[in-house]
Amino acid sequence: MxxxxxxxxxxxxxxxxxxxxxxxxxxxxxxxxxxxxxxxxxxxxxxxxxxxxxxxxxxxxxxxxxxxxxxxxxxxxxxxxxxxxxxxxxxxxxxxxxxxxxxxxxxxxxxxxxxxxxxxxxxxxxxxxxxxxxxxxxxxxxxxxxxxxxxxxxxxxxxxxxxxxxxxxxxxxxxxxxxxxxxxxxxxxxxxxxxxxxxxxxxxxxxxxxxxxxxxxxxxxxxxxxxxxxxxxxxxxxxxxxxxxxxxxxxxxxxxxxxxxxxxxxxxxxxxxxxxxxxxxxxxxxxxxxxxxxxxxxxxxxxxxxxxxxxxxxxxxxxxxxxxxxxxxxxxxxxxxxxxxPNPYDGFFFDLNMETIESLVEGQGGDPTTGGLADWQRELISQKLGLALGGEGGADGGAESIRVYLSGVVAEAPPAIAVPAGAEVAAGSSAAVPVARTAAEAPATSTPTSAAAVAAGPVRQPVDPRLLAALRIGTLQDRAWEKLLAGRSVDQIGAWGSLLARQQEITIMQLLAALASALYSSFPTTIQQDRQLLSSASLDVAAAAAAVTxxxxxxxxxxxxxxxxxxxxxxxxxxxxxxxxxxxxxxxxxxxxxxxxxxxxxxxxxxxxxxxxxAAAAAHARDAAEAVRFRLGLKTTLERSLQAVVARAKELDALKQIR
Ligand SMILES: C[S@@+](CC[C@H](N)C(=O)[O-])C[C@H]1O[C@@H](n2cnc3c(N)ncnc32)[C@H](O)[C@@H]1O
The missing domain is CATH 3.90.1410.10 (set domain protein methyltransferase, domain 1)
Structure with missing residues (x-):
């Protein structure tokens, strides 16, 4: 090119x-x-x-x-x-x-x-x-x-x-x-x-x-x-x-x-x-x-x-x-x-709809007769996440699915710097204002439903607050929570550092661990294989790049x-x-x-x-190497996410023992 x-x-x-x-x-x-x-x-x-x-x-x-x-x-x-x-x-x-x-x-x-x-x-x-x-x-x-x-x-x-x-x-x-x-x-x-x-x-x-x-x-x-x-x-x-x-x-x-x-x-x-x-x-x-x-x-x-x-x-x-x-x-x-x-803003994104939430929490709470979500839970999740009730977008104004993330990042960012990149230049303001590149803005803006992921700030929490909120609502056993949660924002319900009940939170961390493992297993190659590929002669970018004129x-x-x-x-x-x-x-x-x-x-x-x-060989080699680096980064993100939820489950369990 x-x-x-x-x-x-x-x-x-x-x-x-x-x-x-x-x-x-x-x-x-x-x-x-x-x-x-x-x-x-x-x-x-x-x-x-x-x-x-x-x-x-x-x-x-x-x-x-x-x-x-x-x-x-x-x-x-x-x-x-x-x-x-x-x-x-x-x-x-x-x-x-x-x-x-x-x-x-x-x-x-x-x-x-x-x-x-x-x-x-x-x-x-x-x-x-x-x-x-x-x-x-x-x-x-x-x-x-x-x-x-x-x-x-x-x-x-x-x-x-x-x-x-x-x-x-x-x-x-x-x-x-x-x-x-x-x-x-x-x-x-x-x-x-x-x-x-x-x-x-x-x-x-x-x-x-x-x-x-x-x-x-x-x-x-x-x-x-x-x-x-x-x-x-x-x-x-x-x-x-x-x-x-x-x-x-x-x-x-x-x-x-x-x-x-x-x-x-x-x-x-x-x-x-x-x-x-x-x-x-x-x-x-x-x-x-x-x-x-x-x-x-x-x-x-x-x-x-x-x-x-x-x-x-x-x-x-x-x-x-x-x-x-x-x-x-x-x-x-x-x-x-x-x-x-590593990229501190990286995340593994996937689409979440009511059906997925239902299958994630199956048997963990909600309607005792079906083992699935009770109607009030479905309604609360729909309201908090902006999701359609029945999985089909449009009829009740909710989205069919929203894109949520798992990320390996444990630290939470100060909210003061949680500004979507697209909002960097305030129209009409008099003083000179900061500008950011906008070819691609904050990660989640590639989907209209992922604004909350942007608002999560420059350093994400390990699990998207909307996913965590859905799981917390979906695993409730007792309708007494409904009123309290109705008055809270999705970010409050899904905050990494908070919890509703310790045993419920342990269950949620186990569900998330299973989810992260399943997502990781869906990749055709492992982290080890990718690392090996990157160091192999077939992806020798150095040699290929040197040949570029x-x-x-x-x-x-x-x-x-x-x-x-x-x-x-x-x-x-x-x-x-x-x-x-x-x-x-x-x-x-x-x-x-x-x-x-x-x-x-x-x-x-x-x-x-x-x-x-x-030149074509060099470009091809660079592309191939970048593809492997990209997927390796994603898997590493999932691995860190898995480690974060397992560590939290252990921590909560240890606290339970002490008590
Ligand atoms: C705005 S230009 C910066 C100047 C560019 N290095 C050049 O020589 O023209 C953006 C491009 O620089 C490269 N770049 C910028 N930051 C980079 C980084 N942290 N790592 C690798 N490449 C980067 C990428 O090729 C990107 O498309």
Whole structure:
């Protein structure tokens, strides 16, 4: 997976002749820090560093160049220097209003002078916005999915070559920067590696994303911007003007752009409309967890600038890190293409409905005649968990099932920091406010029914409070509890540290131990086998990664001619043959019933200038290793959860003996 590294960005000489992007020493493109400072940004005490891991993999990160104190401003990036779709929308609106404004924010103080240089031709902005509107809609908002809009925006800037004022930034994007491969976000993983994840919920999300990627890259884009067949209910062929000049956007190129958008964007909910933005240099900071481990944070200003501040004392040479949110490994893999081992936010999620609760508690309380739940218990559980009474959602307003977790984490988090990542930027507030990445928010947001798991905070309790509440209600012998529990919240009833009666709690811990064991046994491989696999030659990522040379596709747009100046659209003649190249899930459209077929056009394209077999083998090996790491992490989580419930049962039993 890769795209032409040099051509779409233009040659050094032509870029210099177009007036932008050269560094102080004449190097091209200019280092990001120099470029930012030259255009009204701030870079203070941090620098971009390239690192080569022993495995042979290359990565970039930010390091402190001197000692930094909490509150120090490290980087500030004005809106016109960011790659964001709302800048395009603003340019299109201004043009439609007859203002003829070419820059995204032309009247904003010191940035005003820059705006002209950062101009976006109104006709192109309008064409791009028209394309945005045709994108599939996220199942959460009903609006065009932001990942697609941002992908189109990246491709647009890429297609402008040296005419794009963001060229020094584009040159640093993974897949374009020398030696830095495209992040292997889950939707770009090989199918056999996806199967090896052994986790249905994630596999389903990945298949959904793969479907939409294929649909947009192979069918929708060619149809919208060129010819192609018109499907029923779809827009007419050639409905939109092609804003990409000669850059041929196929599935592979669109996938690259979407992966870049997902893995690098910050969500902003301030200002007139929520948006997403790629922030040069700031987006080089890597992710750490838990939240408290990050030594820097991001804040957005009301005029669209995004700034990074030190949150703690940072010593010279130390890595400057952010937290992308309270992501479990499911969301990290979907949106960023990596997992954390261990990940304090990880959990084993599964769907819980009334039937499952009934079978879990069977014979442990409730209705003495049937051994199942009594009607009052079913009603109380339904009310507290928002679950449908009879297992079928809809009729009584309850959900058919809710997604709950088992986690290996024993410590409980202070509630003060239990903030869903999606709520990080308060719309309309006057002061600068913290921002978090929103490509994938808090883990549980991949399902609409899992908000309580998010609210459980950055460090989960070993058992989802809703599951524990259901078991506590379901194992009651005595209806006398009903009134008391009716007045309590689900978090109170399901709090790990509380209990109703000691013997009942011991029974519940035994039920949970049996559940965790059953879930663990449902995996085809064991922890030991996975560990062995990871250390085996067949998953030797080091060897494979060392063999990677950046994938470079053939037939990409040629270098822009010297006459291509800032503001001028790339002409199709200058790029003749065309280059090609949980919230996370809710943000995507729902999967239609019939998945699409693989697009032969994208798959069959030849690549030159590198060894495609070696690159594919390396990518395949990385995917396979990540899949095994992912499932190993899940099993470890289940194992820890099992240990936590067994330990608690023993503790309670010991207390009973003493008494
Ligand atoms: C916003 S970028 C950070 C800069 C990135 N390292 C680069 O070189 O472009 C996010 C990407 O960095 C990598 N990354 C960030 N944090 C990581 C971590 N803790 N472990 C492994 N990879 C990480 C992943 O590839 C992810 O998709």
């Amino acid at each position: 890769g795209i032409a590294r040099h051509s779409p960005l233009g040659s050094g000489s032509s870029a210099r002749s177009s007036g932008g992007g050269a560094g102080a020493d004449g190097s091209w493109p200019a280092p990001l820090d120099q470029w930012l400072v030259a255009h009204g940004g701030v870079v203070n005490g941090v620098q971009l560093r390239q690192v080569l891991y022993p495995s042979g993999a290359t990565d970039r990160l930010l390091v402190a160049t001197r000692d930094l104190a909490p509150g120090d401003l490290l980087i500030s990036v004005p809106s016109p220097l960011q790659l964001r779709y709302d800048n395009i929308e603003a340019a299109a609106e201004a043009a439609a209003d007859g203002g003829g404004i070419e820059g995204p924010c032309p009247e904003q103080g010191p940035a005003a002078g820059e705006a002209a240089a950062l101009s976006i031709p109104p006709a192109e902005a309008a064409a791009l916005v028209k394309l945005y509107e045709q994108m599939p809609r996220g199942s959460d908002t009903g609006a065009p999915a932001w990942q697609f809009k941002q992908a189109l925006t990246i491709l647009y800037h890429l297609s402008r070559g040296a005419a794009s004022p963001l060229q020094p930034y584009l040159a640093q994007l993974p897949g374009l920067a020398p030696g830095v491969p495209t992040p292997r976000v889950a939707m770009l993983m090989y199918d056999d590696a996806v199967d090896e994840l052994q986790y249905g919920a994630l596999v389903q999300d990945i298949r959904n994303q793969k479907y939409w990627l294929r649909h947009v890259g192979c069918q929708l884009m060619p149809r919208l911007t060129g010819g192609g067949q018109q499907a029923e209910g779809e827009p007419q062929p050639g409905t939109c003007t092609n804003p990409f000049g000669g850059l041929e956007v196929d599935e592979e190129l669109f996938g690259w752009a979407a992966a870049v958008a997902m893995s690098r964007c910050f969500g902003l909910s301030r200002g007139p409309r929520p948006t997403h933005t790629c922030v040069p240099l700031v987006d080089m900071a890597n992710h750490v967890a838990p939240r408290e481990a990050a030594n820097a944070e991001i804040r957005s200003g009301s005029d669209g600038e995004v700034a990074m501040y030190a949150k703690k004392q940072i010593r010279a040479g130390e890595e400057v890190s952010l937290t992308y949110g309270t992501h479990d490994n499911h969301n990290l893999l979907l949106s960023y293409g990596f997992t954390l081992q 950046l994938t470079t596709k053939s037939a990409s747009p040629g270098p822009p001619s010297p006459s291509t100046s800032a503001g001028a659209p790339p002409s199709s003649s200058s790029s003749s043959s065309g280059g090609s190249g949980s919230s996370a899930a809710r943000e995507w459209p729902m999967h239609p019933s019939r998945p699409g077929q693989l697009c032969s056009a994208a798959v069959g394209k030849a690549a030159t200038g590198f060894d495609p077999a070696a």
